[in-house]
Amino acid sequence: MEFPHEPVLVEEVVRDLLIRPDGLYVDGTCGSGGHSLPVAEALSKEGRLICLDRDPEAVRRCRVRLSFLGERVAVHRANYADLGILLEERGSGGVDGILLDLGLSTYQLDQSGRGFSFQRSEPLDMRMDPESGVPAAHLVNTLPERELERILKKYGEERKARAIARAIVRARSDEEIMTASRLASLVRSVVPRAHWPGAKDPATRTFQALRIAVNRELENLGLFLDKVPEWIHRGGRLVILSYHSLEDRMVKQAFRAWEKGCTCPPDFPVCTCGKSPLFRPIRRDGLKPTEREIAENPRARSAVLRSAERI
Numbered sequence: 388m389e390f391p392h393e394p395v396l397v398e399e400v401v402r403d404l405l406i407r408p409d410g411l412y413v414d415g416t417c418g419s420g421g422h423s424l425p426v427a428e429a430l431s432k433e434g435r436l437i438c439l440d441r442d443p444e445a446v447r448r449c450r451v452r453l454s455f456l457g458e459r460v461a462v463h464r465a466n467y468a469d470l471g472i473l474l475e476e477r478g479s480g481g482v483d484g485i486l487l488d489l490g491l492s493t494y495q496l497d498q499s500g501r502g503f504s505f506q507r508s509e510p511l512d513m514r515m516d517p518e519s520g521v522p523a524a525h526l527v528n529t530l531p532e533r534e535l536e537r538i539l540k541k542y543g544e545e546r547k548a549r550a551i552a553r554a555i556v557r558a559r560s561d562e563e564i565m566t567a568s569r570l571a572s573l574v575r576s577v578v579p580r581a582h583w584p585g586a587k588d589p590a591t592r593t594f595q596a597l598r599i600a601v602n603r604e605l606e607n608l609g610l611f612l613d614k615v616p617e618w619i620h621r622g623g624r625l626v627i628l629s630y631h632s633l634e635d636r637m638v639k640q641a642f643r644a645w646e647k648g649c650t651c652p653p654d655f656p657v658c659t660c661g662k663s664p665l666f667r668p669i670r671r672d673g674l675k676p677t678e679r680e681i682a683e684n685p686r687a688r689s690a691v692l693r694s695a696e697r698i
């Protein structure tokens with residue numbers, strides 16, 4: 388079996404997790420195990436890594452890749468937002484570190500056949516978990532124009548959202564839009580070449596927006612960030628790799644709030660909420676890959692790594 392996904396900022400992720408060999412760690416988005424592998428290899432026979440992914444194919448691949456590590460690794464098909472349920476079932480009080488490597492894997496983009504890539508003539512599905520939610524084609528062919536526009540604006544930060552939504556509604560009245568390639572050419576026909584952002588295909592933002600909506604990606608991240616302080620032991624680490632400004636903004640804001648602790652309005656003379664800081668950031672700003680890593684692994688281009696320690 389091949390593992391086409393090249394993991395991003397691997398050394399930095401492993402360093403920030405500050406792995407205790409006999410500790411309990413979670414890779415909440417294991418994909419094909421590119422990060423899980425070095426994390427699990429840093430554990431002793433007593434250490435444990437729980438790997439999660441909502442994509443059944445990712446679970447299968449990660450299991451194959453890490454099977455040689457035996458009991459040290461357990462791979463589950465689960466949403467990382469539901470980690471609390473899993474920890475409860477295991478009777479684990481808390482963990483020593485959690486990693487999230489958000490977004491899509493190279494496998495999903497290039498080989499899954501689920502329409503994630505605007506370069507392929509595949510069914511427009513885009514579900515990471517093919518048994519949950521509705522396919523992207525359902526949204527594209529049934530949502531009112533205003534709702535499509537809202538999704539493209541909110542999740543794709545697409546400036547041409549209105550024109551694209553209008554073109555979708557017009558095109559689907561002739562024939563339903565069922566493939567990724569048809570949607571991509573429709574978007575290209577609406578955005579004049581002069582407006583194409585840099586070297587990016589103009590369909591990039593539309594595909595990002597639909598994928599985020601279909602998989603409820605920001606909702607899941609929000610649920611996770613609300614709960615994660617309960618899941619990590621004191622001294623444990625949280626490490627998150629984001630790939631677009633919407634998710635990075637959520638992570639950055641959560642880190643800031645945890646660092647501050649107190650939630651009293653700034654004009655209160657004394658603290659009345661009594662809340663204390665929950666995490667200490669490991670570095671002030673998000674870490675970005677070097678030019679060299681980006682040249683070797685173009686998927687790293689938009690990555691931002693943020694890490695914090697539970698206090």
Ligand SMILES: C[S@@+](CC[C@H](N)C(=O)[O-])C[C@H]1O[C@@H](n2cnc3c(N)ncnc32)[C@H](O)[C@@H]1O
Pocket residue numbers: 392393394395415416417418419420421422423439440441442445465466467468488489490491492515607
């Ligand atoms: C960028 S890939 C991870 C790649 C992995 N770190 C590697 O190096 O092989 C992101 C993975 O997260 C999974 N994923 C996204 N949202 C998820 C969620 N809410 N719960 C569990 N897995 C999720 C996707 O299915 C995908 O396999």
